[in-house]
Amino acid sequence: MDSFHEELPKGDDTKKSFWQKKIGKIFCKKTLYSRLPFLEWLPKIRIASLVSDLIAGLSVGLTLVPQSLAYATIAGLPPQYGLYSSIMGGFMYAIFGGTTSMSVAPVSLLAITIYPVVTKFGPEVAVFLCFASGIIEMALGLFNLGFLLDFISPAVIDGFTSAAALIISSTQLKSLFGLSYKSEGFLNTLIQFFTHVKEYRMADTIMGVACLIFLFSMRALGRLKLPGDSAVTKIVSKLVWFLSIGRNAICVFLCAGIAVNTYDPLSEDTFNLIGNITSGLPSFSPPPLQTTNVTSGNKILEFWELATETGFLMIMVSLLAILEALAIAKSFSDGKKSVDASQEIIAIGASNIVGSFLSSFPVTGAFSRTAVNKASGVQTPISGVITSVMVILAAQFLTPYFFYIPKASLAAVIIGAVILMVEYHVILPMWRTKKSDLIPFGTTFFAGLFFGLDLGIIVGTVVHILIMSFAKARPTIEIKATHKEDGTIILVMPRESLVFPAADYFINLVKKAISKEEKVTTVIFDLAFVNRLDFATAKSLKCLSDDFGGSGAEVIAINVMPKILTVLQGIQSKKMNVANC
Structure with missing residues (x-):
């Protein structure tokens, strides 16, 4: 195994081509042992282990x-x-x-x-x-x-x-x-x-x-365990x-x-x-x-x-x-x-x-x-x-x-x-x-039992993907209204990431909540739980910000993760202020 090197010196990496580096990784000792595990355990075999095997x-x-x-x-x-x-x-x-x-x-x-x-x-x-x-x-x-x-x-x-x-x-x-x-x-x-x-x-x-x-x-x-620990019992x-x-x-x-x-x-x-x-x-x-x-x-x-x-x-x-x-x-x-x-x-x-x-x-x-x-x-x-x-x-x-x-x-x-x-x-x-798993379980079971196992696994997989897609399209969003003398403060807190199937649902839910209030002075989007925001949903957020900002309300985004902040900067909303806290 000595002909296989463990790791190339860092100084040599810059002198080697792409393919030389790839081949070097393939034929290094670590890769060889991972692809042929018997090279690791075979030398360790002893008489006692052979008897057990x-x-x-x-x-x-x-x-x-x-x-x-x-x-x-x-x-x-x-x-x-x-x-x-x-x-x-x-x-x-x-x-x-x-x-x-x-x-x-x-x-x-x-x-x-x-x-x-x-x-x-x-x-x-x-x-x-x-x-x-x-x-x-x-x-x-x-x-x-x-x-x-x-x-x-x-x-x-x-x-x-x-x-x-x-x-x-x-x-x-x-x-x-x-x-x-x-x-x-x-x-x-x-x-x-x-x-x-x-x-x-x-x-x-x-x-x-x-x-x-x-x-x-x-x-x-x-599976029975006999009482005692004598040699005969064992x-x-x-x-x-x-x-x-x-x-x-x-x-x-x-x-x-x-x-x-x-x-x-x-x-x-x-x-x-x-x-x-x-x-x-x-x-x-x-x-x-x-x-x-x-x-x-x-x-x-x-x-x-x-x-x-x-x-x-x-x-x-x-x-x-x-x-x-x-x-x-x-x-x-x-x-x-x-x-x-x-x-x-x-x-x-x-x-x-x-x-x-x-x-x-x-x-x-x-x-x-x-x-x-x-x-x-x-x-x-x-x-x-x-x-x-x-x-x-x-x-x-x-x-x-x-x-x-x-x-x-x-x-x-x-x-x-x-x-x-x-x-x-x-x-x-x-x-x-989980209870949510019972639907794909039951669908797969009955479809496989009565219409064929191949169809069962297809139907079950499709049903489970649809259920997960529906969950993504209907994320949990908490909306709270705090009433002040000069108006109402609306806090919008999505409890999970926002992706494009949820864009319209998100807009309609927030608009419906705000329409119930007489005077909204501030809309706060708390994005603490949002670790993924795609461009389509970000544009929906911009539309909301522009609408509320145009009607005189202050729009603020708080607790924004760095990668989410990059997306928000990309939509260039002039009505939204970011105030991380």
Whole structure:
């Protein structure tokens, strides 16, 4: 690293061209360490930290393997795509990521988002979306454009997540009760479920309900604290905690063991199984840049047609992936340094770009698995690499045994994960939600639930922007009248900044208040709370000053900030006096 200089001497700066200075900043040690965080933590690895990372990586792997199979089915993909999508996130995030405990792999939110196009175009479109969203994420990160996400409010994301949770859960009712039907959309899925529920399969129903009870019981067990602090108590507590962490894998493989011994393909009283899963790993090859439209007679779509068909979706997938990752990074940051949003975005983008070469669908950070990683005592991002290696081994050697996994057990795992998602992303944030956020939340929720998740996030964002615009157009303005013997003094105090949508409202409000008085001798504009005044509103202020000054009233502006004073000087009002106090 000695070839990279920390900082150029000040005297040399004047002798260097613009591009030399830029290149110097790019290749300085500080920039290099920020863009490749592993250079900082890799030399600090010790045996103790490796043991902690091994335990954490295995713990996350036990959660990830069954979840990845389940999330692939949510996306409308063959189960093996879940394993393919769980490989590169660990490696790429270890290189580019800045949060020690982040687990990057498939999540239910992105899976349900891409489901409609997967059913229309097949698995190739999921891989294409992974590559395209990765490119968008990488560009946003490299050019520091993460601020664009500020236009999507937490209330909109909470509404989107809540709608997605209900949609995902509704799609799993079929597997949970062993039913068989086709459906599209939340309402249609519920209608189909209640139409066919009388056809439920007893074996699947019993197993699905039993799995849900087991999963929530194990989760509750993991939160119990045993009395005492003896060595035996500590060992038992750790064992119970580890069993709780691995509850998804335990549940799925126990059910698979039951199915192995009871499965009879000729009997209707047996379980619906996940079936054959392609063994091994896919070849490392470029992502598909064309696909077929299954609903249009297998018509081949070239790159630009495919990009046009999925254009909005790839943007939405990118934004959701980034928002999820940044929320997790901020929640699990160790507090020693601030979260570098651009670097986190780059890490997610790299995970999706490289992952698409192994047939991955879009991935991002997962809250539940990151929590497992953190609770397991993770020390470095090496734990993600260990998790990825575990997935590779599972894909290579264990897939023949996955044949016997009952669909009902995977449905229970999905529902359990969705409930956790709602708990962390909706219920807890809702305690801090303002009443003004309920409208965009509700709009996003109902639009996403009944008209599609993509439309939901658009409508919710537009509604929230309109609400904020209305607030700017109707600022709080206090007007007080003080009556003296020689006339009335009017005090006008805006409680926030004044911008052009509020110009007419401001003029009319002040004129209406003054018109009620018989004789106004002085009009005082107290601008103490105005830290922004655009030219249009300043001109409105000039018009008011000229009108009142022309009728004999004295117009005074007080408590004017320097930058506001500059604007007022620009309008050149001869009737307004500035008297800061």
